[in-house]
Amino acid sequence: VIYSLLAVPDHSRIVNHFREKYPFVEVSLTRPGASERITARVMTEARAGRPLVDVIGISRLNMTALIQRSLIMNYESPERARFDPAYKDRIGFWTAFYVNPEVTSYNTRLIASTAAPKAYGDLLEPRWNGQLAFEQTAIEWFATLLRHWGEDKGLAFMRRLAGQNLKILNGNTLITQLVAAGEHAGAVSLNGPRVELTRRRGAPIEWVALDPTVVDLVVIGIAANAPHPNAAKLYLNHVLSRDVQETLLEEQFVKPSGRTDVKSAFMAKIRSAKVQVISVDESLGERSEHYEKLFQNIFKTQ
Numbered sequence: 001v002i003y004s005l006l007a008v009p010d011h012s013r014i015v016n017h018f019r020e021k022y023p024f025v026e027v028s029l030t031r032p033g034a035s036e037r038i039t040a041r042v043m044t045e046a047r048a049g050r051p052l053v054d055v056i057g058i059s060r061l062n063m064t065a066l067i068q069r070s071l072i073m074n075y076e077s078p079e080r081a082r083f084d085p086a087y088k089d090r091i092g093f094w095t096a097f098y099v100n101p102e103v104t105s106y107n108t109r110l111i112a113s114t115a116a117p118k119a120y121g122d123l124l125e126p127r128w129n130g131q132l133a134f135e136q137t138a139i140e141w142f143a144t145l146l147r148h149w150g151e152d153k154g155l156a157f158m159r160r161l162a163g164q165n166l167k168i169l170n171g172n173t174l175i176t177q178l179v180a181a182g183e184h185a186g187a188v189s190l191n192g193p194r195v196e197l198t199r200r201r202g203a204p205i206e207w208v209a210l211d212p213t214v215v216d217l218v219v220i221g222i223a224a225n226a227p228h229p230n231a232a233k234l235y236l237n238h239v240l241s242r243d244v245q246e247t248l249l250e251e252q253f254v255k256p257s258g259r260t261d262v263k264s265a266f267m268a269k270i271r272s273a274k275v276q277v278i279s280v281d282e283s284l285g286e287r288s289e290h291y292e293k294l295f296q297n298i299f300k301t302q
Contacts, residue, residue: 098245
């Protein structure tokens with residue numbers, strides 16, 4: 001049983017690939033919603049004494065919350081040896097499922113490339129008032145920039161950004177589709193791989209990496225009380241293999257891999273922009289409630 005953030009159509013292809021190799025394993029895939037909802041569901045099942053999930057794919061910060069509650073198993077997959085140390089923990093609780101750089105996107109029929117934002121300050125220009133969509137769960141992006149800039153400078157920017165009459169919406173895929181359809185001229189911060197995949201499929205959407213670019217990880221691990229631990233280990237090994245990471249996640253879904261033997265064209269484009277790349281620090285989880293309250297207060301998401 002899998003709970004995962006990856007879009008069901010994409011993840012289903014990984015599951016089907018697994019079934020071809022291991023037809024004796026039954027697989028149930030569920031996407032309960034955002035990372036926070038998956039985490040809450042796992043905790044609720046644990047409190048009720050009815051653990052249902054085996055494999056969990058969520059954000060790094062949410063995985064940290066589950067580890068702190070002893071809800072994730074320590075498993076040193078043999079595939080982890082090929083992952084960069086930045087994309088796995090030292091103990092064996094999680095490994096990067098894929099890497100998620102956050103980018104600013106725009107509709108190319110509405111915005112010329114010369115008029116696209118070049119820096120975060122550009123988003124505060126009057127021409128963007130009422131034109132930008134914003135993900136209502138972008139708390140990790142928000143917290144990482146505040147940590148990088150310093151809270152005073154960061155909050156000053158975020159308050160001015162909130163004054164731009166943003167269209168607060170839920171769902172990176174939905175917002176990407178709406179920008180591509182011209183419903184919104186642009187979006188403040190979206191999962192870059194989803195935007196790039198949409199662009200490659202011919203949609204009039206483009207993205208820019210602003211300085212600094214926040215990079216989050218969607219990580220994967222096994223539930224501490226997994227009902228099917230051996231099947232879960234088999235699946236985790238499969239997902240982290242070069243075959244899946246390269247031929248499906250990287251080449252088909254444009255999801256950058258943390259493996260050192262898988263090249264990412266998307267990350268190469270990020271590096272060519274010569275921006276500083278900053279990762280979501282799991283220590284932010286210690287102040288998650290603080291950042292969540294700040295975010296909700298500034299952007300009125302509740």
